[in-house]
Amino acid sequence: MTEIILTEEQRMIREVVGSFVRKEIEPIASRIDEEEKFPEDIFRKMGEFGLLGVLLPKEHGGADAGAVAATVVIEVISKVQASVGLSFGAHAVLCANNLRENCNQRQKDKYLPGLASGKSIGAMALTEPEAGSDAMGIKTHAVKKGNEYILNGAxxxxxNGPVADVILVYAKSLNIKDQKIPLSAFIVEKGYPGFSVGKKITKMGMRASPTSELIFEDCRVPAENLIGEEGKALNMIWRGLNVERITLSGICLGILHSCLDTATRYSMERRQFGKPIADFQMIQQMIADMSTSISAAHLLVYYAAQEADKGRRVNREAAEAKLFASEAATRAALDTIQILGGYGYTREFPVERWMRDAKLMEIGAGTSQIMRYIIAKEILKQ
Ligand SMILES: Cc1cc2nc3c(=O)[nH]c(=O)nc-3n(C[C@H](O)[C@H](O)[C@H](O)COP(=O)(O)OP(=O)(O)OC[C@H]3O[C@@H](n4cnc5c(N)ncnc54)[C@H](O)[C@@H]3O)c2cc1C
Structure with missing residues (x-):
């Protein structure tokens, strides 16, 4: 496989996470999917192990290792259990990294140590029932009253909605008139009055990653929990989404690797017509395509991560990486099922789980259609 060259530190992270994942996650990977159980104990252990703070500053207990390293962590976890990779991403990237990038010192001192150690679990709440791809159309709103903001919406x-202690919430600021889309970002703690977890959402895949609605009914948030300037969170959202798209593509890489390993091993062992099915060229074609898409996805994702680490604007690179890696992962999972024949369709092999998990990646953090829209827009404006 064609690979970018990782630094010594990034290679070490890959090895350490690999041994953690083999010991702690691999033995329960299928069971937590079947039982739709978020492995909270393992999540806390990831904190003790120093994984949850991969993107956080050292002064707050993090590793300050950057987007490439975060992608490595998510890839290695997701090779074994993609929904743990997703929950990890929601915590460490969507919540913690956005707080790191945008909070003032007092807010960082208050929230980052808990997120790095796993004492608190993080989430990020942008999407609403009537505003998904059109994220600017959110209706949750915030009004300042004294030294509090009052949030209303859903x-x-x-x-991580059902288990989160600290949530980065985006809302429209009704008092701000000088911004076209006056979005603001707030840190909401789960115990704040007026905040509640709504319906838990059952899903096709990513079942060990809990998903829910969140409700804000006159939810009182201290004014000091506003992040940055009121009504000016738009750039924060765009910048954050790029890092999210890149690092979460690590989920796709993990699934792609598992598919290729399984497809290769199985096709060499399984015999039909007196020979291993790997001898048939139509099987070889699927394996060749899978290997090629792993190399291509790897290069796209890690190139984008390296550019993001250099502080470059990566709208197109992040969208291309996520678009290609997510579609390649779904294709690879379907092809691996095909190679395993009837066994691939059973729940005795994890391939059907990889297919269910991979499909989410064509939807979450922006759908494939929205990725294509972003890429075309970036090209056409050049
Ligand atoms: C398991 C899971 C976890 C998630 N986690 C989070 C999270 O932690 N935080 C969060 O805020 N959100 C989260 N999301 C939300 C996710 O980002 C949205 O589902 C996604 O952005 C799509 O929005 P939607 O589901 O409302 O689909 P819609 O926007 O309604 O799209 C429906 C269809 O229309 C297409 N479409 C929409 N607009 C266009 C257009 N302009 N051109 C062409 N086609 C278009 C879409 O591509 C899609 O095929 C999660 C979603 C899932 C399923």
Whole structure:
């Protein structure tokens, strides 16, 4: 496989996470999917192990290792259990990294140590029942009253929603008139009055990653929990989405690797017509396509991560990486099922889980259609 060259630190992270995942996650990977159980104990252990703070500053207990390293962590976890990779991403990237990038010192001192250690679990809430792809159309709103903001509205599809202690919430600021889309970002703690977890959402895949609605009914948020300037969170959302799209593409890489390993091993062992099915060229074609898409996805994703780490604007690179990696992962999972024949269709092999998990990646953090829209827009404006 064609690979970018990782630094010594990134290679070490890959090895350490690999041994953690083999010991702690692999033995329960299928069971937590079947039982739709979020492995909270393992999540806390990931904190003790130093994984949850991969993107956080060292002064707050993090590793300050950057987007490439975060992608490595998500890839290695997702090779074994993609929904743990997704919940990890929602915590460490969607919540913690956005707080790191945008909070003031007092807010960082208050929230980042808990997120790095796993004492608190993080989530990010943007999507609403009537505003998904059109995220600017959100209706949840915030009005300042004294030294509090009062939030009203509902969010949906929030990863880690049922278990989160700290939630980064986007809302429209009704008092701000000088911004076309006056979005603001707030830190909401689960115990704040007026906040509640709504319906838990049952899903086709990513079943060990809990998803729910979040409800804000006159939810009182201290004014000091506003992130940055009121009504000016738009750039924060766009920048955050790029890092999210890149690092979460690590989920697709993990699934792609598992598919290729399984497809290769099985096709060499399984005999039909007196020979291994790997001898048949139509099987070889699927394996060749899978290997090629792993190399291509790997290069796209890690190139985008490297550019993001250099502080470059990566709208097109992030969208291309996520678009290609997610569609390649779904294709690879379907082809691996095909190679395993009837066994691939059973629940005795994890391939059907990889297919269910991979499909989410064509939807979450922006659908494939929205990725294509972003890429075309970037090209056409050049
Ligand atoms: C398991 C899961 C976890 C998630 N986690 C989070 C989370 O933690 N936080 C969060 O805020 N959100 C989260 N989401 C929400 C996710 O980002 C949205 O589902 C996604 O952005 C799509 O929005 P939608 O589901 O409302 O689909 P819609 O926007 O309604 O799209 C429906 C269809 O229309 C297409 N479409 C829409 N607009 C266009 C257009 N302009 N051109 C062409 N086609 C278009 C879409 O591509 C799609 O095929 C999660 C979703 C899932 C399923």
């Amino acid at each position: 969010k949906t599809f929030i990863t």
